[in-house]
Every structure is written in structure tokens, then in C-alpha cells.
Amino acid sequence: RKEVEQDPGPFNVPEGATVAFNCTYSNSASQSFFWYRQDCRKEPKLLMSVYSSGNEDGRFTAQLNRASQYISLLIRDSKLSDSATYLCVVMAGYNKLIFGAGTRLAVHP
Amino acid sequence: DTEVTQTPKHLVMGMTNKKSLKCEQHMGHRAMYWYKQKAKKPPELMFVYSYEKLSINESVPSRFSPECPNSSLLNLHLHALQPEDSALYLCASSQGSGGENIQYFGAGTRLSVL
Numbered sequence: 001r002k003e004v005e006q007d008p009g010p011f012n013v014p015e016g017a018t019v020a021f022n023c024t025y026s027n028s029a030s031q032s033f034f035w036y037r038q039d040c041r042k043e044p045k046l047l048m049s050v051y052s053s054g055n056e057d058g059r060f061t062a063q064l065n066r067a068s069q070y071i072s073l074l075i076r077d078s079k080l081s082d083s084a085t086y087l088c089v090v091m092a093g094y095n096k097l098i099f100g101a102g103t104r105l106a107v108h109p
Numbered sequence: 110d111t112e113v114t115q116t117p118k119h120l121v122m123g124m125t126n127k128k129s130l131k132c133e134q135h136m137g138h139r140a141m142y143w144y145k146q147k148a149k150k151p152p153e154l155m156f157v158y159s160y161e162k163l164s165i166n167e168s169v170p171s172r173f174s175p176e177c178p179n180s181s182l183l184n185l186h187l188h189a190l191q192p193e194d195s196a197l198y199l200c201a202s203s204q205g206s207g208g209e210n211i212q213y214f215g216a217g218t219r220l221s222v223l
Binding site: 032034042043044045046049087091094095096099101102 | 151203211
């Protein structure tokens with residue numbers, strides 16, 4: 001079983017749509033969780049950290065369910081510029097990030 | 110824009126060459142990382158330096174040799190690479206202590222081994 005699992009997509013959605021990505025992780029001792037965004041041929045960039053209480057940043061909402069070892073990302077009112085690969089990332093040990101395979105999002109006009 | 114700077118952006122080398130990748134950050138971070146990313150795959154951790162000491166080596170072949178001359182610089186020395194080592198090599202840095210220890214990535218060096 002992979003340490004971090006994501007649906008690879010692609011998710012093809014029209015502008016203005018709401019889209020949700022899910023991710024599961026296997027190590028129950030994991031402490032920190034993140035969503036990174038990676039554009040084609042670019043480096044990963046932090047989108048947001050994920051907390052049990054849930055957190056929101058504009059159109060983006062992230063949620064963590066420790067009991068189910070499940071992480072989600074909700075994007076509302078999708079923009080063309082949201083097209084990218086979204087990486088679910090779990091910290092295993094203080095300095096070690098484990099990346100999911102990524103979920104590809106394509107937003108079309 | 111990223112505050113982690115990697116050079117060169119692109120590198121083509123033969124299997125007998127020796128080359129080095131460089132990474133620099135001026136955020137005062139005390140942890141630095143090397144990742145390898147193949148096309149359509151997520152980044153895979155290679156090495157972690159914490160307070161200028163190698164703390165994690167993910168069983169990387171010895172043809173990759175990391176070096177951390179000081180807290181701002183990280184090098185990756187390459188020697189006798191194979192064509193399958195062609196990939197995007199990403200450097201990252203983080204605070205190294207306390208908080209979430211968020212990692213920030215450089216733009217990467219795209220390496221082709223012929």
C-alpha cells in the first residue's frame with residue numbers, strides 16, 4: 001500500500017465549478033499535512049497546510065480527518081489559472097515529506 | 110517567487126562527466142533537501158541536511174554526493190551517472206526546527222544524461 005494515495009485524475013471541470021480532491025495516508029503517527037500545487041515543468045509550491053479544525057484560504061478549503069486518515073481539498077469557483085497538479089503531502093518524521101502521486105486538474109472555459 | 114535558487118537550470122552531461130548542482134537560500138533556514146522528480150511522478154526525497162549535517166540519505170547511489178558547505182548552500186556532485194538518472198532535481202529548504210517546518214522549493218535543475 002502506498003504511504004499517500006490520491007486519485008490521479010484528470011479532473012476536467014468548467015470555470016466556476018466546485019471540485020474536491022481526496023487523499024488517504026497510511027502512517028497514523030503523521031503529524032503535519034499539506035497541499036502543494038505544481039504547474040507543468042515547475043517546482044511544487046505550498047498551497048496550504050491542513051489542520052484537523054479545517055482551514056480556508058479564499059476559494060480553497062482543506063480538511064483533515066485523523067480517525068479516517070483522510071485529507072481533502074475543496075476548490076470553489078474554479079479559475080483557468082487553477083489548472084495544475086495538486087499534491088497531497090504528509091510529513092513522516094520531522095524533515096521527511098511523503099508526496100502523493102498528485103491529482104491533475106484542468107479547468108476549461 | 111521562490112527564494113531558493115538553483116543553478117544551472119538545465120544540464121546535459123555524458124556518463125563519464127563530473128558536474129555539480131548548486132542550491133542557495135537566504136531565508137535563514139537550517140534544513141536543506143535534495144529531491145529527484147521523474148516525469149509525471151511526485152518528488153522523491155534523496156538527502157536531508159539539518160544544521161549542516163547529513164541527517165537522511167534515502168539509499169541514494171554513491172554516484173550522487175551531497176555537500177553542505179554552510180547553512181545557505183547545498184551542492185549535489187554528480188559522477189558516472191546513468192541515462193535513467195535524467196530527471197528534475199529539486200532543492201528545498203525549511204526552518205529546521207519548531208512550527209510546521211514547511212519546505213520551500215527551488216525551480217529545479219533539469220538534468221539529461223546521455
